[in-house]
Amino acid sequence: MAQIESRGSGRTINTELNLVPFIDLMSVLITFLLITAVWSQVSMIQLGSSIHAQKTDDREPPPPSPLADIAMRLDVKATGYRLIVGAERTEFAKKNGAYDTLALTEKLQQVKKKYPEKIDTVITVADELQYESLVTGMDVLLQQGFAQITINPAEAE
Amino acid sequence: MAIYVPGRRDRHNRPLRSKVRNVVAVLSLTAMVDMFTVLVVFLLQNYQTTGEVLELSDEVALPRAHAVKELRPAHVVVVKKDVIMLDKEVVAPFARVKEQAQWEIPELVNRLREKFAEADRQRQAIAVKLRDAVADPAKASASAADDDRRITIQADKTIDILTIKKIMQTLKSAGASEMNFAVIKEDTAS
Numbered sequence: 001m002a003q004i005e006s007r008g009s010g011r012t013i014n015t016e017l018n019l020v021p022f023i024d025l026m027s028v029l030i031t032f033l034l035i036t037a038v039w040s041q042v043s044m045i046q047l048g049s050s051i052h053a054q055k056t057d058d059r060e061p062p063p064p065s066p067l068a069d070i071a072m073r074l075d076v077k078a079t080g081y082r083l084i085v086g087a088e089r090t091e092f093a094k095k096n097g098a099y100d101t102l103a104l105t106e107k108l109q110q111v112k113k114k115y116p117e118k119i120d121t122v123i124t125v126a127d128e129l130q131y132e133s134l135v136t137g138m139d140v141l142l143q144q145g146f147a148q149i150t151i152n153p154a155e156a157e
Numbered sequence: 158m159a160i161y162v163p164g165r166r167d168r169h170n171r172p173l174r175s176k177v178r179n180v181v182a183v184l185s186l187t188a189m190v191d192m193f194t195v196l197v198v199f200l201l202q203n204y205q206t207t208g209e210v211l212e213l214s215d216e217v218a219l220p221r222a223h224a225v226k227e228l229r230p231a232h233v234v235v236v237k238k239d240v241i242m243l244d245k246e247v248v249a250p251f252a253r254v255k256e257q258a259q260w261e262i263p264e265l266v267n268r269l270r271e272k273f274a275e276a277d278r279q280r281q282a283i284a285v286k287l288r289d290a291v292a293d294p295a296k297a298s299a300s301a302a303d304d305d306r307r308i309t310i311q312a313d314k315t316i317d318i319l320t321i322k323k324i325m326q327t328l329k330s331a332g333a334s335e336m337n338f339a340v341i342k343e344d345t346a347s
Contacts, residue, residue: 012170019186026193033200041342042211043225044309047335125318131236132314134321135220135338142224153260153322 076125108144120148220314222340236312269331276305306334
């Protein structure tokens with residue numbers, strides 16, 4: 001058991017710390033935390049303004065975001081990404097069979113620097129691609145601060 | 158801190174020698190207490206107050222993402238490789254939805270509309286009871302309606318986009334207020 005031994009003026013004082021309640025408390029706490037622990041880090045990515053579809057309720061649409069007039073769209077195609085900002089089109093071909101997210105990230109950083117207030121964007125994904133491609137594309141956009149993502153169900157030409 | 162051999166000692170603090178040998182075994186608890194403390198701190202850091210909102214299935218491999226938000230309670234549409242489910246109830250077989258030409262899935266729309274209507278009825282019943290307690294009933298009611306119509310899509314990462322688009326179109330037609338994709342959080346460092 002933990003003990004503190006101190007020698008004062010010739011008299012030895014032996015103080016023992018009682019660790020039993022502490023260990024009891026720790027055991028109960030650890031058991032509780034282990035039982036209630038959620039090990040998988042499941043989270044969500046949020047669609048900023050949903051998908052292009054017909055209006056279904058009577059509520060007023062949300063006000064447009066700043067710089068909404070500057071068209072911005074990310075096309076996820078089988079061959080790679082295509083980013084359209086205004087009249088500028090940039091293609092990012094696949095590298096070794098994988099999407100070039102690094103190049104896209106750099107380009108998006110430039111766009112964000114140019115239009116810091118712009119947060120809305122549209123994403124299109126080719127029908128034959130996998131769901132993972134959509135999530136990856138959205139993730140890159142969200143990481144660069146484009147939080148209002150609209151999914152356009154139509155395929156890019 | 159000095160460590161002394163346990164046992165009786167003389168006035169010079171020297172161990173007393175006796176004919177009968179006393180054996181006193183003392184457990185060193187310091188290491189265990191240290192380990193417990195580290196474990197408790199680690200578990201408390203990972204403790205989630207919201208609990209488990211989604212039930213994960215081995216048949217659904219979720220995609221990974223960095224820019225994520227915390228899951229909120231919502232209706233869950235699970236898209237497996239064989240069936241489409243809404244709140245743990247099978248709604249439609251996946252193969253048929255994949256092959257169908259129309260974008261709306263009738264069974265899913267009907268089931269969702271029933272759920273939304275039921276949620277609206279329950280909310281109105283509660284609102285009547287709590288009318289006096291709520292400062293701005295209209296605003297509170299609209300906010301609660303949005304909460305009831307929130308949908309989380311839990312789809313396998315290999316599902317084709319066209320089927321996901323059909324499901325999203327169906328959710329929109331049914332009146333879903335917010336759609337979220339369930340993902341596995343990926344650390345930024347990795």
